[in-house]
Amino acid sequence: MKVTFPYMGTTVVYKKLLEMLGHDVILPPKPTRKTIDIGVKYSPEFACFPLKVIMGSYFEAIQKGAEVIVTSGGNGPCRAGFYERVHQRILESEGHDIDFIVFDSMFRDPQTFYRNIERLRDGTPWHKVLKSLLLIYDMIGKLDHLEKEVQRIRAYEKNRGETTRIWEAIQKDFDQAYTSHTMKSAFKKGKEKLQSIPVKHVDKEDCIKIGIVGEIYVVMEDSINMKMEQLLNSLGAEVERSQYLSQWVTYNMLPKWINWTHEKAVLKKGEPYIPILIGGHAKQSVGQIVDYGQRDFDGVVHLMPFGCLPELVSQSIVPKISEDYNIPVLTISLDEQTGIANNQTRVEAFLDLVRGKRKQRLNKEEKMVGKKPESYCTSG
Amino acid sequence: MKIGIPRALLYHYYYPFWKTYFDSLGIETVVSSPTNKWIMDKGIKYSVPEICVPIKVYLGHVLELIDRGVDYIFVPRFVSIQKGQFFCPKFMGLPDIIRHTFPEMEPVMLSPYVESTTDDLATSLKQYQIFEDKFGITRSDNRKALKKAETVWKLFREYSLNGYDIPEATQKAMSEGCQTIGDYKRSLDDKYEYAEVTIGVLGYVYNIYDSVISLDIVNRLKEMGVRIKTFEMIDDETLKKQLANMPKTLFWTFSDKLFAAGNHFYHDPDVDGIIHVTAFGCGPDSMLGKLLELDSTKFEKPFMTVRIDEHSGENHLQTRAEAFVDMLKRRKRKLKKGALA
Ligand code: SF4
Ligand code: SF4
Numbered sequence: 001m002k003v004t005f006p007y008m009g010t011t012v013v014y015k016k017l018l019e020m021l022g023h024d025v026i027l028p029p030k031p032t033r034k035t036i037d038i039g040v041k042y043s044p045e046f047a048c049f050p051l052k053v054i055m056g057s058y059f060e061a062i063q064k065g066a067e068v069i070v071t072s073g074g075n076g077p078c079r080a081g082f083y084e085r086v087h088q089r090i091l092e093s094e095g096h097d098i099d100f101i102v103f104d105s106m107f108r109d110p111q112t113f114y115r116n117i118e119r120l121r122d123g124t125p126w127h128k129v130l131k132s133l134l135l136i137y138d139m140i141g142k143l144d145h146l147e148k149e150v151q152r153i154r155a156y157e158k159n160r161g162e163t164t165r166i167w168e169a170i171q172k173d174f175d176q177a178y179t180s181h182t183m184k185s186a187f188k189k190g191k192e193k194l195q196s197i198p199v200k201h202v203d204k205e206d207c208i209k210i211g212i213v214g215e216i217y218v219v220m221e222d223s224i225n226m227k228m229e230q231l232l233n234s235l236g237a238e239v240e241r242s243q244y245l246s247q248w249v250t251y252n253m254l255p256k257w258i259n260w261t262h263e264k265a266v267l268k269k270g271e272p273y274i275p276i277l278i279g280g281h282a283k284q285s286v287g288q289i290v291d292y293g294q295r296d297f298d299g300v301v302h303l304m305p306f307g308c309l310p311e312l313v314s315q316s317i318v319p320k321i322s323e324d325y326n327i328p329v330l331t332i333s334l335d336e337q338t339g340i341a342n343n344q345t346r347v348e349a350f351l352d353l354v355r356g357k358r359k360q361r362l363n364k365e366e367k368m369v370g371k372k373p374e375s376y377c378t379s380g
Numbered sequence: 381m382k383i384g385i386p387r388a389l390l391y392h393y394y395y396p397f398w399k400t401y402f403d404s405l406g407i408e409t410v411v412s413s414p415t416n417k418w419i420m421d422k423g424i425k426y427s428v429p430e431i432c433v434p435i436k437v438y439l440g441h442v443l444e445l446i447d448r449g450v451d452y453i454f455v456p457r458f459v460s461i462q463k464g465q466f467f468c469p470k471f472m473g474l475p476d477i478i479r480h481t482f483p484e485m486e487p488v489m490l491s492p493y494v495e496s497t498t499d500d501l502a503t504s505l506k507q508y509q510i511f512e513d514k515f516g517i518t519r520s521d522n523r524k525a526l527k528k529a530e531t532v533w534k535l536f537r538e539y540s541l542n543g544y545d546i547p548e549a550t551q552k553a554m555s556e557g558c559q560t561i562g563d564y565k566r567s568l569d570d571k572y573e574y575a576e577v578t579i580g581v582l583g584y585v586y587n588i589y590d591s592v593i594s595l596d597i598v599n600r601l602k603e604m605g606v607r608i609k610t611f612e613m614i615d616d617e618t619l620k621k622q623l624a625n626m627p628k629t630l631f632w633t634f635s636d637k638l639f640a641a642g643n644h645f646y647h648d649p650d651v652d653g654i655i656h657v658t659a660f661g662c663g664p665d666s667m668l669g670k671l672l673e674l675d676s677t678k679f680e681k682p683f684m685t686v687r688i689d690e691h692s693g694e695n696h697l698q699t700r701a702e703a704f705v706d707m708l709k710r711r712k713r714k715l716k717k718g719a720l721a
Binding site for chain 2: 043044045046047048078079081082084085086089090093273274275276278279280282306307308309310312313315316317319320333
């Protein structure tokens, strides 16, 4: 089968999985202005931004020959669970008769889940499937590990753009790796490469850490979030995201009673603000801001798709949390204009504020402790 | 002691229930004024700009009640009234939006969790236990009050199902109290008899029946001699049947009802055209609206979307509605002629 999938974050992961099951993978192109324009043209005006981008990327993948689309139904009661219906119907009205394989949570509807697996497995023996799954899981973990390094090192790189280039090369290496052995060496090589990047010395009081929270798609896909991580890094801030693929997979794969993932803990922290799951990632976003507040981050960037229902609820609550935990939060709503705009000034202004706050705080601490914090280089 | 009930969101579906319930417990209630400019402006001022109009308006109503000096505000948290189905995230998070926007309100908010398996709220006593603790009500009084509320609300629903719109049904059900009158059937002595066309008006009760939000579209259409059908006039069985035919339904109860009603209107030979009234920024509507719009050609029934926001212009709406109605009338005459020839 010639399959494709929605573009989100480190796509080599899905590509590899489908390849290992013996499919012809049509890699959707990374979303560009054009993708967004196509998506906007065919989607309902008030569809959330991810739906539009994915719509556009389907059209592009179909042009490249895709026949089947594999996607997940999204978690929590939100629109994502209905994306595929709308996408399919729109594609149909444009004359594309495309098959969808939709993975909803296996706990909600095990039968369909199994049927979908059977379709995707397409005769591949089970032990091979299992092996591939484990390999992929391993790979996700490794990639996430390296990405976290990237998000720190890039803030201090001497040569602008070097870290990103190396990170792309690392992903290519992983793309070529099909055994656990080659994967291991790709990982090792990747680590070394990252460590060899020349970095600037920065005093501790000038190192700032920013957390990124929000709806999963716009958090994970940098081509539509103004390349937020790179932007923050280039302005000298270390970055951590609220979501990494490995966490997402673990959280969604484990049944409730043994689910002790990070995500669980974060949800707990969101409880005082939103006591129940209201759909999408609102509660996670809220909990994550609390988490960053407790871990002494210097600021949070809250990303939401324009018109995102649950995130509008969290947006309404953000000022309160920001006050409670004394952590500055910048909410950015992304749509077809802002998503890829070069909107540096807002972020710059925010970082100025963050730095100012940090200085204030350090001064206070200094007075209390009576000595200057020792200076050292984070990237050591 | 007075409890304030905001005249917004599901007030338009559950007022007969709530009012009867509090009345029979001897608790005084105050309903906010019909949406006006003050309410609208306040709501807009305190909400995040992107949120949909009905939520903004709700905030305005809450503020008006506070202004009028009520002791408590009734802001239920609607989670689910149907198994496996939920409310739009903004409903589920509504009390959170309010208590974190106005922290001083938290102590005076009464926010029962509405979680039941049917839209008859009396079926889950659990929601109402908070009133026992708060106001020293006995369990049996609570039960009795719920029973009464249920009866009136069912009467109200019965009127709706027989073609009365919500203000009419509310009035009828509430004035009769619990003594049921046999004939709910809409008497045909009014204009309806002569109505040339029938339009299925799709929209949430809190938009359609808030004459400021919807710019009074229902009455405008009625004045043009149009008969109106809305989702709450269709019985649950029919709606369920429509949904059963679909490969996948939405997650949200009222959106699903609209979606089903829209499909029903396409199949209902009495309905000549459909108007979808949707609030600016309503996420669920963007999806069901698109799907229904795409079906319009398939069923050869005209479909029009009316998008409302805080700046909607009356004249514009009037012109569009008139044009749509004229078109339906012409179309109908032509079809009739065609059938005769
Ligand atoms: S969480 Fe937001 S972006 Fe995701 S489906 Fe819901 S409304 Fe859309
Ligand atoms: S269903 Fe639409 S109009 Fe109603 S609260 Fe949700 S987004 Fe707003």
